[in-house]
Amino acid sequence: MKELTCIVCPRGCRLKVDDNMEVTGNTCPRGKIYAINELTHPTRTITSSVRVSNRPYTLVSVKTDKPVPKDKMFEVMKEIDKISVEAPTRIGQIVLANVLGTDSNVVITKDID
């Protein structure tokens, strides 16, 4: 039996997963998916910000458009640190495709005109 805190939404359900991967304590179907993922291949979405080269003192926020493996978080941060973009930026714009082969893209999360 494993106990987990669900991180899918602010409610933060206390989940229990037994040896047969039966999930209890979830109040929505997403909790069940989270629990099984967390015990088989835990992932996290990374958010950060990167330089905007043609605007002084300006950063633009980014995220991974899919969660990346939890044990690759710091490596992904190193890749994000290398990125510099040019304004204008648009939400959803890919600035680094398939980061470290994770099948996740680093995308812009803020419009800068």
Next chain:
Amino acid sequence: MKTVDLVVIGSGAAGMAAAVEAKKNGVDDILILEKEERLGGILNQCIHNGFGLTEFKEELTGPEYLQRFVDQVKELKIPYKLNSQVIDLSKDKVVTYSNKEDGLVKIQAKAIVMATGCYERNAGAIMLPGDRCSGVITAGTAQRYLNINGLMVGKRIVILGSGDIGLIMARRLTLEGAKVLCVSELMPYSAGLNRNIQQCLIDFNIPLYLSRTVSKVVGKNGRLEKVILSAVDDKLQIIPGTEMEFECDTLILSVGLIPYISLLNYIDCPTSSTRGAVVNQYMETMVDGIFTAGNCLHVHDVVDFVSDEARLAGRSAALYLQNKINNSENKINIKPGNGLSYVLPQFILENSLEDIVIKFRVRRPVQDQIVWIKSGETVIMKQIKPVMIPSEMVMIKIAKDKLVGIKEDIVVSLEDR
């Protein structure tokens, strides 16, 4: 003097939602005043994800969430002014603001929505003991430095207070290469959401010490050198002999947020224990035609609920401008009873035009409770809640027909099952 039907002060999650809703309900003459150089308020620096699950049924970052509202403001052609600080407000709704282009301007509003957010408690507010050195900074300020200005605040960090911003910053600073030594919380339970304890602390092996606080800040040469944490007893008094020392260059304070309502203080608007205004079910303050919502009314844990509350304020402002809200209706007070730290709204006007939503927080974590909503001996509503914690606002909807004939004060209280 220029006249505007509705002035919205602040363009964060609350201000934009209120303006959009007012416009959709027939108010055409609106002006949003924003002190910063862009719309969106504090969401601009909240670059983490977890927003929008209720509002948009998907998980967004703060900037993405705010952009959805910016798009609506622009689509509906709602006028706004940036870099415009409101510096005065009068009871008869004259708003004074200033900016570089217009100078000092007075406008006569017919209705106002206050959506000015909240500010952070700081070292002075909690009487932080010890040296007054640099390296002590509030979590929101550290967040702004890092996410907007690209500046790291330190390398070895202790966080006091387990509020959500502190937890989010623990993760953010760790990912950016800092060593977060621990989070220390005065109370025996966390002030943050469970999910943030998991994804911001446990994920990174950052210890959370409960019932422990800073007993001394040491920084003799101008910069913080170490902090000493001590355990506290059940009366929150420091227990001698329990000291833990942490060598660090930065102490981040995440010790609470306070509604920012200095403008309402200018007009002697009555306030409540939330430190925001006293409001009725329309989010109208005790000053005729001045509405309020969001974190300047009471501090929320989820932005989606801020937007929702602000829509009510915007819709109500529209009703007010159409003379549909009758302030001379009888007032029925709503009071927090056993187990509650506060309840909103603090009163309702009889003959409510809409169903009302009662919002409250519990004083301490509780399980298996009956929530009673009573007026004298009359039970208006009874609801069972398996778990409630202070960091999660509780909302209970009451159909307006259940309030017909209610004359006495309404009390919301908890009882063990």
